[in-house]
Amino acid sequence: MLIYVDDIVVTGNDSALPQHTLDSLATRFSVKEPEDLNYFLGIEAHRTASGLHLTHMRYILDLLSRFKLLNAHPVSTPMATHPELSINYRTRLSNATEYRSAVGRLQYLAFTRPDISYAVNKLSQFMHAPTLDHWQAAKRVLRYLTGTASHGLYFSRNNSSSLHAYSDADWDGDADGFISTNAYIIYLGKHPISWSSKKHKGVARSSNEAEYRSVANT
Structure with a gap:
């Protein structure tokens, strides 16, 4: 059982046990009628006959829309190999709020996107004093997401x-x-x-x- 404020996910190998758990909770709390998992804290769950696909697609589209990059030209990698990001860049952002907001959202997105983990780690190191170059690197990650919004984690029913x-x-x-x-x-x-x-x-x-x-x- 996974609980975040008033959102609850109950699952198990025995199909009767989740229902028994919800019935027990309903004796003391107000519990809505259970439904198949499809959306939880920004994560979309798509169930097929062969497994489960977890994505942040709606979250990504909202993120791109927020930073006006929904129709941006996509790039093939989340971060350029050169030049290496540095704290010594001179052109500081006059307002770092937008940068910090974007990187904070990318940190949450990395829960289903291991492909951006390295880029997000690098960007997070400049939260205290971001520059224009850091902001351009953050926007590159967002442009990478425009072409990979449907990517996520797939869990097969048959697995070793x-x-x-x-x-x-x-x-x-x-x-x-x-x-x-x-x-x-x-x-x-x-x-x-x-x-x-x-x-x-x-x-x-x-x-x-x-x-x-x-x-x-x-």
Whole structure:
């Protein structure tokens, strides 16, 4: 059972158990008639005969509309490889509210979009003093979303229980502190269940050390 304020999701392997749980809650609280899960906290759930598809499509369209990029030309990647984002850019934004609002929304979107995790992690490092270059990088992520709004997570009805993971490290990738970025994604069968992208706590002295740290974090 997942509860957020007055939104409740109840699920289980036994079809009778969720209904029993809701009936028990109804003896003490006002509970609406149960319905199939289709929308929860901005996440859309599309059920098919073969599995479940989770997307943030409506959330993304609202986000693009808010920042007037709904009809923007899409790009193929969420972030450019060069130049590296830096805190030393000079043209500070006169009003950082729009940047912080966009990045905050992208952080929530990353719950179903591991493909933007690295970009969002980088953008989040400049929330305290964003510049025009940082804002352009944030808008690039939004332009990437215009062409991938329907992307999300798919959970197949038939899936193995094997657990495997992938990790990587961007050695010396931080333009300001020379700190590497660690990233990993963990799969249960073919389903991604956990992912992360964040900076290391210290400077790695070699690419090998950066990779070993990444594996340890994973």
